[in-house]
Ligand SMILES: Nc1ncnc2c1ncn2[C@@H]1O[C@H](COP(=O)(O)OP(=O)(O)O)[C@@H](O)[C@H]1O
């Protein structure tokens with residue numbers, strides 16, 4: 001029986017889909033059988049980032065409504081044998097499935113895999129409830145901006161109510177030069193406010209956008225900085241203790257991060 | 265006069281008389297009507313042997329001096345002895361003098377409310393609020409909103425080991441710290457009202473500024 005991890009944030013555009021695609025792919029790279037589920041009904045784009053759009057036949061709503069069997073809706077990745085995706089419906093809205101239906105589907109997928117990675121829509125309503133209903137663990141994604149941190153905090157509060165134990169934090173789109181100049185929220189400060197374990201920091205990397213446009217997850221290219229960050233997150237999910245990658249950040253920041261992560 | 269509306273109802277039972285006092289009018293109106301009834305309308309029933317009186321205040325909570333003036337008004341009839349003055353609000357009043365101890369994190373979108381004073385061990389995050397009828401003491405960071413004396417008690421204080429609030433409120437007074445105070449964080453300080461204006465001072469001055477700070481029961 002696998003484990004279901006929801007990737008959530010509250011705020012839109014902070015990198016949930018990017019993180020889902022890359023963690024999913026990185027876990028597959030490490031030899032795990034992974035099924036990614038896009039629950040952003042009406043605004044699906046995990047398929048686009050993965051470059052699998054043209055292989056979709058059925059979707060999540062089709063499964064929930066019994067128009068097809070679950071295995072028929074799974075799209076196999078073009079790079080990895082053990083990587084699959086269950087796409088969201090593009091033409092419906094988030095009310096076309098219920099949390100119970102998603103939970104049932106995720107439970108079935110867990111039986112067939114090591115990890116189910118659930119890409120959550122923005123917001124705190126039905127879409128969020130759908131996405132978290134079947135999850136065992138959660139990764140909360142934020143960027144170093146006040147509004148994103150505020151929403152992440154809100155989500156962490158809601159996750160506590162959803163019976164999801166100790167969510168982990170990913171801080172995405174960190175810019176070393178802005179950290180240095182003090183124009184960006186400190187990693188340390190974010191961790192203090194949110195008070196959950198940091199599982200990774202991902203630099204802002206142009207390659208992420210380039211890769212997304214090619215329909216290829218960033219982690220496939222071992223040379224980009226973001227790729228290394230995502231691979232490290234995947235290893236930490238498996239329980240390895242991997243030190244946080246060095247960023248040319250403000251003096252002392254890395255030491256603090258390591259300490260927060262229990263590595264220093 | 266105020267005869268149109270009855271704020272004072274007098275009933276008898278085997279133990280004595282029950283004075284049911286309305287809790288929606290002002291205390292002044294209530295007292296006037298009580299005196300009026302005792303002197304004029306109910307004169308007959310209220311003369312004779314000694315009678316025990318039980319006063320019920322409904323949801324009204326009264327101060328000690330208000331209580332004394334009620335007793336004085338009733339005692340002015342020599343045969344009436346006040347046995348008890350009860351308010352439904354007494355439970356809440358007791359809570360008011362109670363210091364509650366809590367631990368956790370108040371996150372964005374969450375509100376922590378307390379019927380008395382609170383010692384909160386943990387942080388209040390931006391977008392979160394802590395509201396108490398009495399004082400608020402935070403062992404942690406106050407980054408959200410804190411409202412002490414939420415029922416209007418102007419002597420209430422807000423203290424925090426680390427104070428970087430988005431907003432502070434005491435009774436009806438609102439303050440936005442960085443804009444109004446010129447600094448955005450403090451350590452081991454408390455906020456209080458001085459002649460209706462919010463001020464901040466070191467915690468070691470609390471005993472001077474609020475020497476009569478409530479003695480907590482049940483701590
Ligand atoms: N680490 C990063 N560096 C550069 N661009 C990023 C990074 N993470 C995300 N992006 C870009 O930000 C945008 C929003 O990301 P996305 O994953 O779609 O967010 P969400 O799913 O939370 O709405 C996309 O254009 C994506 O390519």
Ligand SMILES: [Mg+2]
Nearest residue numbers: 016017040045
């Ligand atoms: Mg998305």
